[in-house]
Amino acid sequence: MNSYYLGVDVGTGSARAAVIDAEGSLVALAVEPIMTYNPKHDIFEQSANNIWESICKTVREAMAQAKIAPEQVKGLGFDATCSLVVLDKSGAPLSVDQVSGYDDHNLNIILWADHRALDQANRINATQHDVLRYVGNTISLEMEIPKILWLKENMPPAKWDAIGYLFDLPDYLTHRATGSFARSTCSLTCKCSYLPKGVGKGWDESYFKAIGLECLINDEQQRLGGTDVDNLPMAGDCIGKLTAEAAAQLGLPEGLPVGSAVIDAYAGAIATLGATPSPVERDALLERSSLSKLGSNRLAIICGTSSCHIAMSPDPIFVPGVWGPYRSVMIPDMWCAEGGQSSTGQLIDHVLKTHPALEEAQRLADAENMNIYAYLNRHLELMQQSHQFKHLEDLTRQMHIYPDFHGNRSPLADPGLKGMIVGLSLDSSIDDLATKYLATLQAISCQTRHIIECLNERGYTIDTLCLSGGLCKNPVFVRLHADITRCRVVLPECIDGAVVIGAALLGAKASGVCDNLWEVMVRMGRAGREVEPTTDKEVIAMNERRYRVFHAMLQDQKNYVDIMTGADEKSSD
Template sequence: MWMDHRAAEQATRITNAGHKVLKRVGGVMSPEMQPPKLLWLKENLKESCWSKAAHFFDLPDFLSWKATGSLTRSLCTVVCKWMYCPPDGWDDSFWTSIGLQDLLENNFSKIGSVTCSPGSPLGDGLTQEAAADFGLNPRTAVGASLIDAHAGGLGVIGADVKGFNLACEDQPITSRMAMICGTSTCHMAISEQPRFVPGVWGPYLSPMVPDMWLNEGGQSATGRLIDHMVKGHAAYTQLQEQAQHSLPFTGENTYSYLNSHLRVLADSRSAVDLLGSSLHLWPDFHGNRSPLADPTLKGMMIGLSFSQTVDDLALLYLATMQALALGTLHILEAMKGAGHDIRTLFVCGGLSKNPLFVQIHANATGLPVVLPDQVEAVLIGAAILGACASQDFSTVQEAMEKMAKVGRVVQPDNKLQSFYDRKYKVFLRLFAHQREYQALMKQP
């Protein structure tokens, strides 16, 4: 549902209305957020959906309700996606200004009258029915939920890094940024004071780590973009055949083969990254979430030829990952400009299992990348919530330090700094050119 952009026109209208709450989402309402989606439902499915709905849930809160019967909403969902602002709560004037004054009824009962911090115990725990479905005991503690990406952030960002020789050691947790990389990527940075970053969501109070402010950047398509570029290439069938003959079959066989094929193309004397010198890509095929906050932006490529070989496919795959890494650098630069001092990346999610993706991010940003020792860090974050709800730990921060573990650290190749400095300049010019072309075509 987050990836459905059908409410783009409603999002634009909300942005143009200019309500003060937009300051907490980088000044621009995203079509991925819930107010424009709710407005779309009212305007397009008023009789069949809008007028009949008793409650509108974000998925994490829906699952909590199904498990416990509690209508209490997590601060994570309502703050990050629904424009709720603790300690003040809902802003009546915002919902009225966008035409959703219906939601004010009964103290906002349809979208949440009661909220709590993530990890707070909900109701009396699992209901009899939910316990039977799970094979667990009734009344088993259930913690207030997190959005999946935020659970990933909780599962990595607080890990004890002693002994890994990292710049963030003995520094506050605010020197770290969590990246949750899957179909899309979320970039989570926390601070003790609110920091307003143009084009980046937040600052949000207590949606992930209690009593800490969160800025959430992101890319609307990462894993999906890589799949799109690889599977849509003319040589994809040939790639699959070569991969099946060269490596033992696994679910990631194709990408493992591409990584090894790039190493062959590069020769042992030079870095794989340098193969991307003449092929450049702007990765916003599904719009830009951060830091430009423009869902209308499109993808761009420069340096294409007639070639339809596996070599050509491998280079396009490399250029795509480099563009995504430079997009992360773009977000980091925006956060740095607002006062964040990020020294280490903590990466999890499906793409963190791709060693070339991870190394390119380290090289392009110049920052070390910490990988968790657990394959599914999102589940560690969820376990942290449960451990807090069952009172195994007194605070989320304590649970993070004890339960999140470092697996390994990937250091940047400093010899590539000049290469990525130049490639980043090209990256930014691609965006400038897209804006220039749009302006030219708007002329009479």
């Protein structure tokens, strides 16, 4: 029988399941929405049971689409957002919901986007502990340790003491599938202040004491996953076999090998960093020396609700404001840097939803059976023709947006930064909507360039962007990333399924098809088209000027803060 591999991806708003064949080609893909509770602008909570139920539906649907026997699936892999899952001592969901008095146990996940732990993150950063070197010297409130500290400081003592297990969501899924409590190198290192083998001795006791979580030390870190630094599973290592209960729920064979999970951004990187449409480049990537040479010039960008930027290097490179360097979180002995933008797809949607012309634009798009983004892309072309502009970029000469509406993740690591818009008028037409939409895409691309420049200044040599995620379906978004960053863009063969295909590749490794994840990535990764940056000197010049405005707006915002706090008056004294 032909062999197949199954991947499960849990994103911010949905669960996906994909079946791939032995060549890495997508055979079937199913999607199921998941619930998010958002009582306040900075509070986002989810349900572990709801997520597992959605996973079961998607897996069964994907298998039905694939029309294959369950026994033909040889490996299963998971990825998920870096969200905090809380269980009691019996392994049942335990509430994180302050609104319900921590009694709604259906709400037992703090989503990555939840920003309740701002004060806790600031106090952790104020310690300037050496552990923070491995998160760009600034821990993010989106990571697990600030969220855990928030729970300790806000839950009633009896509720806090009832916590038995604290999981990063990817590791919870492998636990649910196999019964194993083992955590992954990826989740612990990237999100839980863990120093893996070759970097440290796991949990640094002085760090947890300094930040007020010494109680986690007292139970030998069992709530976080134990202390066995020598045997922490790496990406795609077989973490266990599918239990009878999980197999029945998923419609898969009991005993199926399950790979150690990764955070969703890393699944996107696994699917794309080794993929190339060129057989010559593929052969070069498979050479033993290529990983440190050719792998280091590639940046995976996973573009969804937020965007993550993942680069690899053979040696640790410390970049202020960029998470990492993380050792062996994807490829053994390779170091990863992780940049990111807290709001990209979310920002685009926000700009559209808050514009008075959206309802009219959506009605016209629906009448032509187009999605709103395709409609606006075409409308921009019509505007360009109407104004007789030579370049699309001419439409936004007076419209500029600074994109940190949800704070800055990288490279400034400042969650207090805000968004800015320059060039407002009384226009509320579809033309104005389209112009703001274009300016938003340009702003996101400028910030990507800012991240790349900070990485390259410290020793990376990034010249190729390996994009994945839903935003890659937007040709304007893709072209602007190539033109503004001046990098080649490589798109995946299957844009909708790239991240979940990365999870399936973890299943392939767990099955024993190959013990080298990089080889799995190169041999089974499938690339689509390439986009080269423009050679038009006028467009290059306009983009350079826009990038200067991007930095000027950032500096202006900092100046405004100084004025309003009186810091400028103190400096003049």
